[in-house]
Amino acid sequence: MIGGNVISAISPQGRFAEGAAVINGATCEGTGAVGKHLLYHFSNGQTLHIHLGLGGYFVCQSQPADPPRDVVRIRLESATHCIDIIGPNTCELMPTAEMPAFTLRYGPDLLSDTPEPERAIAAIRKSRAPIARLLMDQKVISGIGNIYRAEILWLRKLNPMTRGVDIDADDLRDLWDEMRQLLQIGVETNAIITNGNVDMTGEEITERTNIFARDFCPTCGGAIEKSKLSGRTLYHCPKCQA
DNA sequence: AGAGTTGTTCAAGC
DNA sequence: AGCTTGAACAACTC
DSSP: OOTTOBOOOOOSSSTTGGGHHHHTTOBEEEEEEETTEEEEEETTSEEEEEEOTTTOEEEEEESSOOOOOTTEEEEEEOSSEEEEEESOSEEEEEEGGGHHHHHHTSOOBTTOSSOOHHHHHHHHHTOOSBHHHHTTOTTTOBSOOHHHHHHHHHHTTOOTTOBGGGSOHHHHHHHHHHHHHHHHHHHHHTSOOOSSOGGGTTSOOSOOOSSTTOSBOTTTOOBOEEEEETTEEEEEOTTTTO
């Protein structure tokens, strides 16, 4: 989106303040991602590392843009457009040279052009932790959050508490493939759609998930069970995911 | 007003 | 060593 554009950065508050001057005036030469970590590579050898966390978001404007609100952590701007990043969990500069090591700290990215499912499968099958926890562990696999976790386990009729070590490698390959497909739909539609209502994107969609934040299972009509795992709400159908 | 949230990391305990 | 929980973090919504 901003590749090739000259940008400038401001930072009224937060951890990025010190780095702002370093990036000012540099050109973005490319972007990348490792799971939910967003990466902008700049001409001065620095990479801007953004993680939106729970509540972070982008605000895009045409120039001339409004002055930044005080919650704006960094502003990326070109002659024609302006992007403000608000509420990120992480907003820091790191040397682009450190990117290979950074990438290795995380499990394989489901959306990578060079997917490495076997790396994730090996990590899962080595663990006695429940699959619901492993899918959320970005050191195991990159890209799944709470919504996709609930949906994919339901789609594959997997009990969330199944230990990683107890799942067949072939089942995990199917799981990988389906997660990848779901995320690709997300990229194409800019929405989290796991129930197949892909063509309704322009319309008012109230049902895009099957069980996430829902009360009843679309398959059996039974009550969706709501629990906590690692501090996050876990949804599952006790009947269909026995 | 306070709790909850499409997330991560760290520390501590078992 | 592997696994678990809890706290802290930002900003918004209900």
